[in-house]
Amino acid sequence: MGYWEQKTASMWPTAYLRTSFWLFLAVCFGCHPSETSHSLPYYNTPDFTPVFIGTADRVAEKIPHTIGDFSFRDQNGATISQSDIEGKIHVADFFFSSCGVICPTMTKHLKLVEKAFPNDKKLVLLSYSVTPWIDSVARLKKYSQANDIQSENWHLLTGRKSEIYQLARQSYFAEEELGYNKDSTEFLHTEHFLLVDKQKRIRGIYNGTLELEIQQLIADIKTLQQER
Known part of the structure; x- marks a missing residue:
């Protein structure tokens, strides 16, 4: 059994439980209801400690972390960069086309998101390849066709390995604190989906x-x- 199979088989839905737990604590121990009701937390550090902020004018002060600049090619050969997510919500995940167990499940689940928001131009799905030296544009195109990925806003991305890995670990905190300080040559493995808001701040982490x-x-x- 591979690393991902072992990890997934033994884990609880930690991301959802973590958010629910901290929301419970915030309500029980003194946060004003307006800071928690109908509002998602912000995640500013790789340990994913949630931060609840009641007013928008405090966000920039309290949450300096945002997704960094990037530029990669998608399955259609188009260059996708941070300008393509400006002012939009996006979901990011990390996969590789030759993955036989976990990635197909993650792709199937991300298709549920695609289906829930058909043709929504304000929502972008970014699937970064963690084996970009294998996953060429042509290979990603074949993968998208095999998985019936039709949305124009779902981009399977490839590029320089060091740049993808740095973005994953330092911008998305893809492996939480366990992976934050890893060398860029160490293989990246995570089943997490990351939800990022219109200002490129992380607002949710989920087991894909x-x-x-x-x-x-x-x-x-x-x-x-x-x-707002």
Whole structure:
């Protein structure tokens, strides 16, 4: 059994439980209801400690971390960069086309998100390849066709390995604190989906292998869409 199979088989839906737990604490121990009701937390550090902020004018002060600049090519050969997510909500995940167990499940679950928001130009799905030296544009195109990925806003991305790995670990905190300080040559493995708001701040983390958490992700996207 491979690393991902072992990890997924033994884990609880930690991301969803973590958010729920901290929301419970915030309500019980003194946060004003306006800071928690109908609002998603912010994640500013790789340990994913949630931060609840009641007013928009405090966000820049309290949450300096945002997704860094990037430029990669998608399955159609188009260059996708940070300009393509400006002012939009996006979901990021990390996969590789030759993965036989976990990635197909994650792709199937991300298709649920695609289906929930058909042709929504304000929502972008970014699937970064963690084996970009194998996953060429042509290979990603074949993968998208095999998985019936039709949305123009779902980009399977390839590029320089060091740049993808740095973005994953330092911008998305893809492996939480366990992977934050890893060398860029160490293989990146995570089943997490990351939800990022219009200002490129992380607002949610989900186990992409669990459909229950994908339903929570869909609900949280709808919450962000209503956020001013």
